[in-house]
Each structure stands twice: as structure tokens, then as C-alpha cells.
Amino acid sequence: MEDEVFLKVENRDRLLKLSQAIRKEFPFSVSMHNCLLLHALGYASAHDFYELKAHTNTRIIFSKSKGEQDTVTLFCCEGEVDLLMEGLKKTSLIDWARPFFFLHLPVYMSEGIKALVESRVEGQADFQFPDLFLYSKSDDAEDLECPARIRVRHLGERGVRQMHAAWQYNRYVDVNVFLSMAQHPTNVGVYEADAEEDHRIVATSLERAGDKESAVAWVALTFYGTTGMLYTLESHRRRGLARLALRVFSRLQAKRGLVPHALVEAYNDSSRKLFSSLPGWRKVTRTLVVGIGGSLH
Template sequence: MMCQGEMLLKLASRIKEDLPFSSSVYNILLLHYRGHCNYYTFYQLRQHQDSHVVLYTSKSNKVGLYCKKDEVQLLEETLKTTPILDWSSNLFFFHINDYIVPIISKVALSISGRHIWSTPSTVFTFDASVDVKIKPRADVNVNLLGHTGVKVMYNSWDYNSSITEDEIQQQCLRLPAVGVYLNSETTGPANDSSAIDLDRIVRAPDENLPVSWVCMSTTGAMGLLGTQKEYLRKGFASMVAQTCTMLMVKEGYYPHVHVDEKNDPSIRLFSNLEGWKPSYLVSWVGLRSK
């Protein structure tokens, strides 16, 4: 049955018990409950309303699935019988926990005769009990992204065909989106004894250009992390990542990132950031043509 309104919050509260493994769907449920996005339609099982089985879909055949490890049989039965999914279409499953991927493969083959492809990623998660203090620097400011900052981030993203620039501009007005901006007017050394005050971070002027950026996306994870080439290895990616992390914690989200197994720079970054650790595996899954 479809979940709306308070049902989204109730479902989020239930699967919160499974963190970190439910991190993406937990955040997405909160985003929709709070009215910050409306990309997905959520479903839970009418006959098993206390289960943690969740299916959510978009108009573009993008599908999310979640269940606990001991519920995979229930999920398999659901996928075989639900009229919500058209297995003859180009379904695309995202952020799928590793123990669910074989179920998708089995059901796809039995119903449509099609094999799957999958791209695995490591999910790094943040321990919200860690109070990270982000030290300010004299040469830069840390701000919420302004219009130009969001535009730069969007244009540098390899997968921007999945969303319009206007959509991500609106998204970044509602969700944590952070940039590091050069501060040529500031003089003197940074105050190493202080920390960036999350309550006093302001939005950058729309025309200002960031040297590093990141945001929380409507897929629930932190992403789109980038730095201009001439400013690499200066610690700016760490600054934006940790600032965005603490803003997510402040707003009640569960910070996590999905890192491709071939993305060595991001693996090194999050392996060394305070409070972060690799937690579990997910995959992007699609159906091959016959």
C-alpha cells in the first residue's frame, strides 16, 4: 500500500532501527515527509505493516528497495507478485544493499528472462556521536552554495542528465550544500582554537565561484563532491565534506556517501576523515537486454 504523510515518518522511525544499513531510505523518507522533495512514491506491505520491506519508485523507472536480511524471502515474494513494477521495461535499481541484489537477479530472470548488471559501491557512514570541529582558515570562507556555486557543481557532475539545473538549484536551497570560497580580503592567521559555527554559516553571494563543493542529494546521500583542479590537495574537500556532514547531523539526517570501488581519491578522503568508516556495500542494478 502507498505511504503518505505521517505514514512516511512512522516508516522512517521503524527502519531507523537498522542504521547504518537503512541510511539511504531513512534519509529519503525524511526528505519526503518534510516536503523537501517529491520524486518518489513509497509502498509498504499491506499484510505485513510491521515489516521493514520498502519499495519506492519514480516516474522514470528508478526503483529503490529495502528490507532487513531476514526479510529477503518476503521481499522476493513481493517482487514476484507486485503490479507496481514492469519487468519488461528498463528498470533501474539504486542504492541496493548487497544481500538484496541476488533477489533482483532471481526475480528478473524468472519473470522476464533477463539478466542483470550491477555496479558496486562502498557506503561510508558517519558516527553522529562524534562532534567534529571544523577549523576556520584565514584564506577561505565556508558558505552555503550560492547560485553560481550550484551551477558549477551541476556542470561538473557526470550524471547531471538525471536532473535539471533548476531542480538542483531548488534542492540546494532546502538541503545542506556547502562550498569553500577564496577570501582575498581576510588577513592574518586563522584562529586555530576556534571552530566554524554551523549556526552562522551564510549563503555565498550568487555570483561567487567556489573552489570546492558538496551537497546532500535527494537520494539521501552526500554527493557531487568536487574541487577545482588548481586547488586540489589543499584540504578544501575535507572542509566542505565535514561541514556538510555536521549540517546533516544538525538537521536529523544520517550522513553517508556512496564511493565507487575505483574512486581512489574519495576512498582515501573518507577513510581518513574523523568520524567516518566504510560500513557496507550497495549496488546500482539494471536489467540487460535479452
């Protein structure tokens, strides 16, 4: 539509430039930065990205999932919130009559988003403020040691299918999208092995597991650039495998130019304790997620 206020970004070079432009706004821009970079590199293709058409000197970015509208993510600098809200009032890219989610918004958008939602939605809107944990390689100098009878690899096909089946939001994403993204270094799996001795792990030299091999633990990037989908099979818990997977994955992301970070909901004490105890990780702020027309859980 000619009167649409947001202009679609049509090439990867522009996505890359946008990701670089918002780096100075960390930690508030980390999720959008990673999401832009994943799509610029061709690792993911789940989202479309838009800029505010009439204001090319701003850093206002609108992203929505392709196909049926399930999620919208937004970024702008704190001084541009009012300008973004005016754009959201006019855009036809959001269907307010359908349930969807605002995900990973900077917390300084809270009042503007609340006012916008209240003006557009009659019914349920679920606001939550997960903690944002950020990783810094400079604070993580310890060697990565893998115990005997364990190996760390990128997930093969069976491991990806295990991850998809265990993910609480798998109804929103077809497993084939997971399989496509898994062709790139966007996950880490832990596997049982015959190796008798401990050995050192180099995160950037991981091999890919066989497609018929079953993993016992894993972690991966979500399509929004956050560290997520962390899971350990019940029979292998309390062995430090999730911790191992996270430490390897943190270094892998940092080497690829991504910014390792994770969102931890208020009720998730176990994840909060885990990230708080990991070398290089610390809580830096909160973020905003909103369920429109339904609950986030």
C-alpha cells in the same frame, strides 16, 4: 490498480514514522532513512514511496523516482527478503522493458534481486557492490577551522548550477530540481574570500552564498540521502578544500537528524582514501546497485 500489492504513502507524517521505524536497522537502512526524512521535511520531492499493502507490520518500503522510471530503491529487514521478492514479482510499479536502476539496496538482498532480475530481464544487468562509509559525530571531536581567504557557505544559484553541470549523472535530473532542493540546508560550498585570518566554523550557522558567486568546491546530499557530488575545481585541488567541505557537511547533516554516509565504488581509490582519513568516518559494509538494461557508468 486494485490488485497492486504496494500502497502509496500519501502524507509526510507517515514518511517520518517510517524513517524512525527503520533506524534500528542501521547501517543497512541509512539511505532509505535519509531519503524518507528528506521528503518528510519537504527538502526533496523526487520520489514516491510505497508499503506492501497486505503486511502492515513489516518494514518493507518501495521507492521510485517520479516521472520516467529511472531508479527504484528498496528496504526490508533481512528476514523479510522473501516477502519483498514476492511483492516485486507481482507489482506493476516496475517496467521491466525499460532501462532503470536499483539503488542502495541492503547487501542481504543480493541473491533475491539476482534471481528476480534473471527471471525478468533478457539482456544486460550490471551488479556492483560499493563500500558504505558511515559517519559518527562521537568520533569527531576536532574543531572545524577554516583557513584564511576561504569561507564555507551554502551554495547560491551559480554554485548550484556549477554543481549540476559537473555531476556525472546530470542528464537524469533537471537543474531546476537541484535549485529547488538547494533552498534547504542540503549542501555546502567553499568560496574564495578576503578574510585574512583563520576562523572557526559552526556548521549549523552557515550563510547562503550570493546567487552570482562562483564556488571552488562543493558537496551535497543526493535525492537518495547519500553524501555525494563532491567536487573541487581543478585549479583549486590539493588544498584540502574537499576535506573541509566534507567535514562541515558531515556535522551539518548529523545536527539535522540525517545520517551522514557515502557509497564508494570499487574503482574510486581517491574517495576511499579520503573517507578513510576523515575524522568520524569508517567503512561499515557494502551495498548493492544494479543497472537493468544498461551499465551503471
